Amino acid sequence: MSAPAAASVWRQPAQVWAVAFACVVAFMGIGLVDPILPAIAESLEASPVQTELLFTSYLLVTGLAMLVTSWISSRIGAKATLLIGLGLIVVFALLCAMSGSVDAIIGFRAGWGLGNALFISTALATIVGAASGGTGAAIVLYEAALGLGIAVGPLLGGFLGEISWRGPFFGVVALMAIAFIAVLVLVRGPSEKPVRLALSAPLKALRVPSLAVLAIAALFYNIGFFVLLAFSPFPLGFGAIGIGLTFFGWGVALAVTSVWVAPLMLRRMTRTSAMLVTLPVLAADLVVAGILVDDAAALVVCIIVGGLLLGVMNTVLTESVMEATDLPRSVASSAYSAVRFLGGAAAPPLAALLWHLYGPTVPYLFAAASVVIAAATIAFGRRSLARVDTREADAAEEAVAVLVGDAA
Structure with missing residues (x-):
């Protein structure tokens, strides 16, 4: 039965390829800015703390916007939501490229985060709804786009950043503009009117103990x-x-473990057990990174090992969110993402400040301590997570786990 589905993965309608291409570019944005952070700091005479706020503004707005994206898409439809998201990314990436101060880029990255939230909250549902070969084929295609984008983003950012720190931003503008036109021309509107969701639904979802435990753990993990x-x-x-x-x-490393290794682990252990195994190993990796921070080769190894562990955690943690309640997946993931992105928003400038005050080892020890708190949250809240361990995810839920876990 699987062979025909596999054979049809690459035979998709044009609208599926349009959204898949946009997904590749969107996920490239995760690591695109990384290689140019030192260059931005030097060129614009910015402190490391200021430069790290490029992540903070982006992640903070992405997280807060997640609280309303399901409400917006349920009213204007998937295609309109995709186009607004892509359009915002094009505009704000262009403004970043043309900026003359780090403060301006910080502000424009916030607008970029809003566009990203609108796009990623809608892309998977669009692919699943339009793909031929069933949900399985759509998920394979989506995961391929995700893995390609996560891996290529830093590489493209490095090559374009070698020319100028503005290069990666102009690269995003060009690629996202192509994606915008492709979605505009090729993606059809929905045949059915979307079901409207309440604006307060994600906030109310956080009252559920199991979802609250996972969101707090994700905040410290991030x-x-x-x-x-x-x-x-x-x-x-x-x-x-x-x-x-x-x-x-x-x-x-992150793409490989999120797509292939995490599902293999979950065939042999429960979700909470997988998290309680992976989180302490991640904390140990961060401690080693802090101790060996002056050895560039050792730090590279720790970063790669960290990618392997992060891939497992992203998928397992977010799949757990999908099973924690009976709420619609879009509502649960919106509530969870809003909280976890707060950790991602706070971490970069705090790490730079700790580096300035105490040296490069302390930020990694701070990160390790945060991961230990995440593990303790899962351990102490395990009774509330019993449902997470007893329910099996279907293929669509696993895909949503990869989507929400890796779209930071």
Whole structure:
């Protein structure tokens, strides 16, 4: 039965390919800025704390916007939501490229985050709804787009950043403009009127104990994630290409474990057990990174190992969110994402400040401590998570887990 589905993965309507291409570019944005952080700091005479706010403004707005994206898309439809999101990314990426101060880029990255939230909250549903070969074929195609984007983003950012720190921003503008036109021309509107959701639904969802436990754990876990991703370019001491190659390896590692390794683990252990195994190992990796921070080769290894562990956690943690309640998946993921992105928003400038005050080791120890708190939250809240361990995810839920987990 699987062979025909597999054969049809690459035979898709044009509208599916249009959204898949946009997904590749959107996920490239996760690591695109990483290689140019030191160059921006030098060119615009910005402090590391100021430069790290490029992540903070983007993630903070993305998280807050997640609270309303399901409400918006349920009223204007998927295609309109996709186009608004893509259009905002094009406009604000262009403004970033043309900026003359780091403060301006910080503000424009916030607008970029709004566009990103609108796009990623709608893309998977669009692909699943339009793909031929069933849900399985749509998920394979989506995961391929996700993995390609996560891996290629830092690499492209490194090569374009070697020319100018403005290069990666102009690259996003060009690619997203192509994606916008493709979606506009090729994606058809919905045949059915979308079901309207209440604006307050995500906030009410956080009253559910199981979802609240997972959201708090994700907040502290994301601190570890973004210290590794956003702070590491500074102590590495590489140029843009060197940083890009390093995080290309990180992206490949993350994509491989999120798509293939995490499902294998979940065949042998429960979701909470998988998290309680992975989180302490991630904390240990961050401690080693802090101790060996002056050895560039050792730090590169820690970053790659961290990518492997982050890929597992992203999928397992977010799949758990999908099973934690009977709420619609869009509502649960919106509530969860809004909280977890707060950790991602706070981590980069805090890491830079700790580096300035105490040296490069302390930010990694801070990240490790945050990951330990995430593990403790899961351990102490395990009774509330019994439902998470007893329900099996279907293929669509696993895809949503990958979507929400890796779209930061």
